[in-house]
Amino acid sequence: MTLLVDVPAHFDDRSFDQLAGGFARAIAEGGRLLFDAHATEWASPYGLVGLLAAGQAARAASRETPLLTAPTAPEVQSYWARAGFFAAAKDLFEIHGKVPRVKPAADSEVLLPVTAVRAADDVHEVVGRIQQRATAILSSELGIDPKATMGFAMALSEACQNIVEHAGTGGWVAVQSYHWRRRLARQVVVIAVADAGMGFRASLEPTQGRRFGDRWSDATALEAALVQGVSRFRDPGRGQGLKGIRNYLSRWDGKIAIRSGTARIAIAPSWDDDVPLAEGLPSFPGSQVLVIVPEQKARH
Amino acid sequence: MIRSIDVSAVLRQAVRATYADLVTRATGRAVREHIEQAYVAADLADVARMDFTGVRCIDYSCADEIVAKLLRGRIRVLVLRGCSEAHLEALGPVLEGHGLAALLERDDGTLDGLGPRATAEALLEELVTLRLAARSAGGVVALVAA
Numbered sequence: 229m230t231l232l233v234d235v236p237a238h239f240d241d242r243s244f245d246q247l248a249g250g251f252a253r254a255i256a257e258g259g260r261l262l263f264d265a266h267a268t269e270w271a272s273p274y275g276l277v278g279l280l281a282a283g284q285a286a287r288a289a290s291r292e293t294p295l296l297t298a299p300t301a302p303e304v305q306s307y308w309a310r311a312g313f314f315a316a317a318k319d320l321f322e323i324h325g326k327v328p329r330v331k332p333a334a335d336s337e338v339l340l341p342v343t344a345v346r347a348a349d350d351v352h353e354v355v356g357r358i359q360q361r362a363t364a365i366l367s368s369e370l371g372i373d374p375k376a377t378m379g380f381a382m383a384l385s386e387a388c389q390n391i392v393e394h395a396g397t398g399g400w401v402a403v404q405s406y407h408w409r410r411r412l413a414r415q416v417v418v419i420a421v422a423d424a425g426m427g428f429r430a431s432l433e434p435t436q437g438r439r440f441g442d443r444w445s446d447a448t449a450l451e452a453a454l455v456q457g458v459s460r461f462r463d464p465g466r467g468q469g470l471k472g473i474r475n476y477l478s479r480w481d482g483k484i485a486i487r488s489g490t491a492r493i494a495i496a497p498s499w500d501d502d503v504p505l506a507e508g509l510p511s512f513p514g515s516q517v518l519v520i521v522p523e524q525k526a527r528h
Numbered sequence: 529m530i531r532s533i534d535v536s537a538v539l540r541q542a543v544r545a546t547y548a549d550l551v552t553r554a555t556g557r558a559v560r561e562h563i564e565q566a567y568v569a570a571d572l573a574d575v576a577r578m579d580f581t582g583v584r585c586i587d588y589s590c591a592d593e594i595v596a597k598l599l600r601g602r603i604r605v606l607v608l609r610g611c612s613e614a615h616l617e618a619l620g621p622v623l624e625g626h627g628l629a630a631l632l633e634r635d636d637g638t639l640d641g642l643g644p645r646a647t648a649e650a651l652l653e654e655l656v657t658l659r660l661a662a663r664s665a666g667g668v669v670a671l672v673a674a
Contacts, residue, residue, distance in 0.1 A: 378614030
């Protein structure tokens, strides 16, 4: 039996829960999953890496290669190819529909095409590549002090390391710069990181579950990690990564949101109306991280 | 004389790759262990100078694995040189988080504290007592040339 999972027409962190809902229902029924993106008109980096995580989870759950119908709009196909989505997706999905032969990262918007992160070497590769491209964009387009652009590489490194250190499986990262007309009317740089691994709750449960007792959940696990800087390791130096990302974002009026399991936590600046903590979301494995650095107001 | 550690060279030796960035815990662990082994082999003192010249980026995890763990273990007084503002963005919060301090060697050879003030002041005094550094009439502390 093939079960359909619709990919939203406008696919980003807000509409991700639609995909997660369809995914949760299909997994519960059992069978081969078909991710239908034929009508998708736009996808953010978060949507693209999230879809890869869904493919990873579908393979793990059913042991059958999931199907994916590619977007039919030529400009969307082209963008997904340039963003490196299809290059990563061919190992996870049986893809139906036209897949353009475009080399990833051929344009200035794609600072880092969808890139697999499995080990520390991959993080080195990501950090090395981003510094060549992002420094100029961050200072010239976002108005961030050139001396502070290294902080972006540090934040990216820490976001990727969450996969290496905690997921128990591989994941993906993508970095893009674009003009965010819909919500902010400013230029932004976005980091999206996703995996379908164990997620925050399972990662922290052995050391934190008892402390929280009945309150232990995906939401409390996310709060413990992002707000309290708790780590699954007892080493006192652990938990610095997310704290470091928060510090960097607070200085540049940026946003971080993390979805894991059935919850999503966000530390949002004044320009964003995201809720601090959402619970009872459709269950989706692993962790999905979104980091947004906006063009600085003074410059804007 | 203070033993100087060329972090960029240790990075190349420890991970056997041409990385210019000190990122990831695994890399930090490899670099720290390399430094610790060198110290054990040479039976060196617990005062060291760590030169970050040539290191492009250091993240929080790597700063924690190298600097914080060395200070919690083998090395008591650590002088950091060749640090950019970007390096200090990671090193400063990591030291603060542990309540640890190190000394920052400026281009002109003068030393500043990094981390909790009282702890850093004590480190400066220790270097002066050991005659590895001297305090000028104006109160500025600088390393003594070897």
